Amino acid sequence: MNVFWTIVLGLVNAVVVGALVRRLITVGTGALRNTLVSLVMGLSIWPVTLQAFEMLQITQRGDVPFLGMSFPAVMVFLLIFGWFLTIQLYVMLAIELVLPSGSFTQVARTAARMPSWYRTTRRLWEIQGILFRFGLRRYLKPRMPSLRVSRRELARTAAEALAAAGVSFVKLGQFVATRADMIPSEFVEEFSALQSEVPPVPFSTIRPELEKAWGRPLEEVCREFDEEPLAAASVAQVHRAVLHSGEEVVVKVQRPNLRRQVRADSAIIMNLAERFENSAQWAKSIGLVEIARGFVESLAEELDYRGEARQMTILGRSVAQVSTALGGRAGSGAPDDAPRGGIVRIPEVYGALSGERVLVMDRMAGRPLSRSAEALAGTSTLVRREMCEQLFMTIARQMLDTGVFHADLHPGNIMVAPDGTLGLIDFGAVGRLDARDRRDVLTLLLAFDKQNSQAATNAVIDMFGMPPGTDLRRMQREIGQIMLRFDSGGAEEPSQSADPTAAGRSGGAASGFFRELLDFVFDHGFAMPTAVAQAFRAITTLEDSLRKLDPRSDLLGLVRSHGREVLAGSRNLRKTLDDTALYANATLPALASLPIEVSRVVKHLQDGSLDIGTSGLTTDLIRNLVRTVVDQLVQVVLATALVLGGVVMMAFDFGPPLAEQLTIFTYFGAWVLMAGMVLAGLVLAPALRDRRALLW
Structure with a gap:
């Protein structure tokens, strides 16, 4: 038989054998590998058949297959065809065993990711070098060598290492400082002091980013634009500008090429967290991997300014509600030129000019509360008290009514204007509490004021659950002891001449109570939800800021004075009726079918066919x-x-x-x-x- 007919028959056999194998098995039959193997096997069938004819002494006449073939030749060819199909089946299974389907695609993807892996590996070695340089490598051992180094020294050294590691790791330290529920106080204090101040990016690099985001030249948007930034941080820098409409604004623009570094650092942080948790008991005890995962997610959100803009809009509504509730006046003792609409302000976002990497908002007048001691010293007691009340009511409404609140209320994020108004800035840390957690936080505050340990214990259990084996009476007794240690009724009132700075450092009864409660939760192995931890931190930092505004300020006193207003905002009658109606709509069908279900259970009990608890095995x-x-x-x-x-x-x-x-x-x-x-x-x-x- 000539070569032409051999090739034609081989191709036909390849198609037939390949189709049959794909019908028989569902693994190892990718199009590429199946085509190649089918061609090799198909082109081999007829040459092998001819060799079998010769060995078995079967005569094949003619040059065209099947024409003139004897009965034995046809039977042998069918047998050889069947065995070739079987052999190809096992060849495909063997290839699948050694080289699973998708391996070639995976190799191609791996090759494409090689540059990124190279950068990540190089960055990882750099981080490893920093760990060695600051002597932190030894803390990867199963036990923390606390006998040689004090916890304070370790926290300070870790903070220095984070600062040396760059942008993402500075943010990591700042994030960890917000988790006082899991991190010892020494680490919280040292990491809170981490600064993300870095040299500003040249304006020639920033300008293309702005024009790309706005889709037009800078001069068409701004009448004035200060090339020298007001502040430069690790993620963004802020510039003052004046729009053509006359509004003075600040423009927050993200640093170029930041996201690539953040992605690489995020992978490294997760890798290091897993290594620490696998090798060190202290890391496992605090759930380091979960903390790292929460940080990576929050950092990804922080890099998208559209979320921050939405949060500012929501918080702005709560400020407007407080202003309306308090009469829209800056305060009875405020200066005559104090602006109407309330003391506390949230910057207005210019949505048309804001986007994923650029945020444009009103510029808040004044100086940070942390640097306003001299200005406040000349302010009357009535004005300072009014400022405290409105700041408290604003945050209370955010936390207990809308559930979205500013979670980082330290004095650096509160601006004090010359006219007595307050401005909240930096909305990168925003907490969210659902309705049930909001109720529990309010219960805790009211229970602390009334020294009701049973109500406080119920709120703690509802928020955090109860670990197995917990002694409920002992837990209630310990919470009661914490409340007694910070009983506001026995606390001494600060003197009129008290130094606001010192007052801010000492903290008030409520902040002390919540700090002690955090230690209690941590020591007893409760699972602390991130949202609740943010609420606790917001409360403690709020009281410190209130005492900087007015040394006589008392958070619990404000709760007592304005508790009815807070309750009215968070538990109004209409909202309660709506919630009741919604709950009724959800439960009525179940109640309606309850008699039928009870009857069915009784019937099964009577005939002995009741099946209880198969754990999902039907x-x-x-x-x-x-x-x-x-x-x-x-x-x-x-x-x-x-x-x-x-x-x-x-x-x-x-x-x-x-x-x-x-x-x-x-x-x-x-x-x-x-x-x-x-x-x-x-x-x-x-x-x-x-x-x-x-x-x-």
């Missing part, structure tokens, strides 16, 4: 599982029987001859053996499929 699931196992067992037994039977039949060389060197018994034994091999391959294929699912 009767149908068990039946299907048993059927699958039995089917596979039967297939294995049948395949084994066919293979053994085929071998035995081929071993006994007797019966009528099909060809000179081939008997009928041997011929059909080869078919039986082939059937057993195919059945065994079909049993093996699902196991490879399950293996691939586990690998990927």
Whole structure:
């Protein structure tokens, strides 16, 4: 037979064999590998058949296949075709075992990611060098060597290492400082002092980012733009500008090429957290991986200024509600030129000019509260008291009414204007409390004021749950002891001439109570939700800021004075009725079907067919599982029987001859053996499929 017909027959066989194999098995039959193997096998069928004819002394006449072929030649060709199909099936399974499907695609993806992996690896070695340089490598040991180094020294050294590591790690330290529920106080204090001040990016680099975000030249948007930034931080820098409409604004623009570094650092932070948690007991005890994961998620959100703009809009509504509730006047003792609409302000966002990497907002007048001691010294007591009241009411409404609140209320984030107004800035840390947590936080404040340890304990259990084996009475007693230590009724009032700075450092009764409560929660193994931890931090930092505004300020006193207003905002009658109606709509169908369900249970009890607690193992699931196992067992037994039977039949060389060197018994034994091999391959294929699912 000429070469042409050999190739034609080989291609036809390749198509047929490939299609049959893909129908028989569902693994290892990717288009590329199946095509290549089918071509090799298909082009080999006829040459092998000719060799078999020669060995078995079967004569093949003519140059065209099948034309003029004898009956024995046709039977042998069909047998060889069947065995080639079986061999290809096992070849595909073997390739799948060594090189699972998708490996070539995975290799291509890996090659594409090599530059990124190189940068990440180089950055990881840099971080490792910083750990060695600051002597932190030893803390990867199973036990923290606290006998040699004090916790304060360790916290200070860790803060220095974070500062040396750059942008993302400074942010990590600042984030960790907000988790006083998990981190010792020494670390909180040292990490809180971390500053993200860095040299500003040249304006020539910033300008293209602004024009890209605005879609037009800078001069078409701003009448004035200060190239020298007001502040430069690790993530962004802030510039003063004046729009063509006359408004004075600040423009917060993200540093160029920051996201690539943040992505690499985020991967490194997760890697280091996993290594610490696997090798050091102290890291495992505080759940370091979960802390790192929360930081990576919050950092990703912080890099998108659209979320910050939405948060500012929501917080602005709560400020407007407080202004309306308090009469829209800056205060009875405020200067005559004090602006109407309330003392506390939130910058207005210019949505048309803001986006993912640029945020444009009103410029808040004044100086930070942390640097306003001299200005406040000349302010009357009435004005300072009014400022405290409105700041408290604003945050209380945010936390207990809307549930979205400014979570970082330290004095640096509160601006004090010459006219007595206050401005809140830096909305990167915003907390969110659901309705149930809001109720529990309010209960804690009121219970502390009333020295009701039972109500406080109930609120703590509702917020954090109760660890197994907890002694409820002992827990209530310990919370009661904390409340007694910070009883405001026995606290001494600060003197009129008290130094506001000193007052801010000492803290008030409420902040002391919440700090002690955080230690209690941490020591007893409670799971602290991030939102609740942010609320606790907001309360403690708020009281410190209030005492800087007015040394006589008392957060619990404000709760007592304005408790009715806070309750009116968070629990109004209409909202309660709406919640009740919603709950009724959700529960009425279940109540309506309750008699039928009770009757069904009673019937099952009467006839003894009640089935209790199968942990998700239904009767149908068990039946299907048993059927699958039995089917596979039967297939294995049948395949084994066919293979053994085929071998035995081929071993006994007797019966009528099909060809000179081939008997009928041997011929059909080869078919039986082939059937057993195919059945065994079909049993093996699902196991490879399950293996691939586990690998990927």
